[in-house]
Amino acid sequence: MGARTFHLLMVRMVERVIVLFDLDGTLSDPLPGIARSINYALSQFGYPERDPSDLAVHIGPPLDETFRSLTGVRSAADVAALVARYRERYAAIGYSENVLYPGISDALEVLAAAGISLGLCTSKRADFAEKILDMFAIRSHFRFVSGGDIGIEKTQQIAALAAEGLIDPTTLMVGDRAVDLVAAHRNGLQAAGVLWGYGSRAELAAHRPRYLFSSPADLRTLADAKRRPESGAERSRT
Numbered sequence: 001m002g003a004r005t006f007h008l009l010m011v012r013m014v015e016r017v018i019v020l021f022d023l024d025g026t027l028s029d030p031l032p033g034i035a036r037s038i039n040y041a042l043s044q045f046g047y048p049e050r051d052p053s054d055l056a057v058h059i060g061p062p063l064d065e066t067f068r069s070l071t072g073v074r075s076a077a078d079v080a081a082l083v084a085r086y087r088e089r090y091a092a093i094g095y096s097e098n099v100l101y102p103g104i105s106d107a108l109e110v111l112a113a114a115g116i117s118l119g120l121c122t123s124k125r126a127d128f129a130e131k132i133l134d135m136f137a138i139r140s141h142f143r144f145v146s147g148g149d150i151g152i153e154k155t156q157q158i159a160a161l162a163a164e165g166l167i168d169p170t171t172l173m174v175g176d177r178a179v180d181l182v183a184a185h186r187n188g189l190q191a192a193g194v195l196w197g198y199g200s201r202a203e204l205a206a207h208r209p210r211y212l213f214s215s216p217a218d219l220r221t222l223a224d225a226k227r228r229p230e231s232g233a234e235r236s237r238t
Contacts, residue, residue: 018167019111019222020158020189021142022175023122023129025059025197027104028136033090033097034059038066041085047071059198060177062123064150083150087125095128100136101196103216108141114223119166121157121173121183123148154183162187172210172222175199181207194219 024030035052042049050070058066067082068074111118118141122129126147133139144166146157161167173184176197181204184191192211193204204212213219 017115018117018119018171020119020121020161020167020171020173020184022060022173022177022180023120023124023132025176025199026174026180026194027138028098028100028132029197030059030098031056031198032099033094036097037086037090037094038070040089041067041082042070044085045071045082056198060123060175060179062148062150062153080150087128090128095131096135098132098135100138101216105136105138107216107219108138110220110223112141116223118142119144119146119161119171121146121154121161123152123154123179125149154179155186158183158187158189174213174219176204178203178207181209 021027024034031052035050035055038055038058039049047070058069063083063086064079067079067086071078071082073079073082108118120129120133120142122145124147126145129145129147130139133142133145139145144161146161148154148157158167158173167189169188171189173180173189173191174194175181175184175191176194177199181191181193185207190210191207192213193199193207193209194216195201195204195212195214196216201212211222213221
């Protein structure tokens with residue numbers, strides 16, 4: 001990204017009461033645990049292991065899509081078996097190989113103190129997400145946690161949250177991959193992209209994010225905007 005430059009699109013902001021976060025690549029860096037667990041599953045069924053750097057692109061989308069892409073298998077039973085082996089290792093140790101991005105905890109505290117209600121929407125199973133949030137001592141910041149499973153898309157998860165009254169049209173979805181922005185837009189929500197995760201600027205910009213943040217500290221501007229709605233164009237810092 002060069003000299004720590006970021007571009008934050010700031011338009012007049014309706015006061016928001018809910019911010020919905022993705023987990024992997026947004027709050028924490030999950031690559032070591034995910035890559036090792038994917039390779040564990042692949043090796044158990046005779047598939048070649050992959051270099052962790054080649055698996056980074058699979059952070060974000062659902063696991064069944066990942067294993068179909070890596071192995072070419074189409075049988076639902078075979079995919080489920082791969083996912084089960086992945087989760088075998090992930091449940092034991094993989095989840096603990098997450099690393100919280102510097103500045104995330106402080107940003108969450110600022111948002112919560114500003115009266116913003118926080119939720120989590122992740123493609124990983126809810127029990128894994130809960131363990132990760134507890135490990136980082138940030139679970140208390142979140143009003144609810146929505147987790148996924150095989151065959152459940154993030155678009156469906158957000159729709160379910162809306163049906164339960166946990167989110168509303170003013171909710172802002174924050175994530176690092178196109179799947180987060182697409183799911184938000186399909187449910188009538190605004191979306192923000194973060195540039196420290198696994199999606200590129202081009203990937204995120206193609207899906208019309210209302211905001212692009214380049215460091216976790218920039219998330220604090222959501223609290224500032226809630227307190228003092230303002231108008232303006234693109235703003236840069238170095």
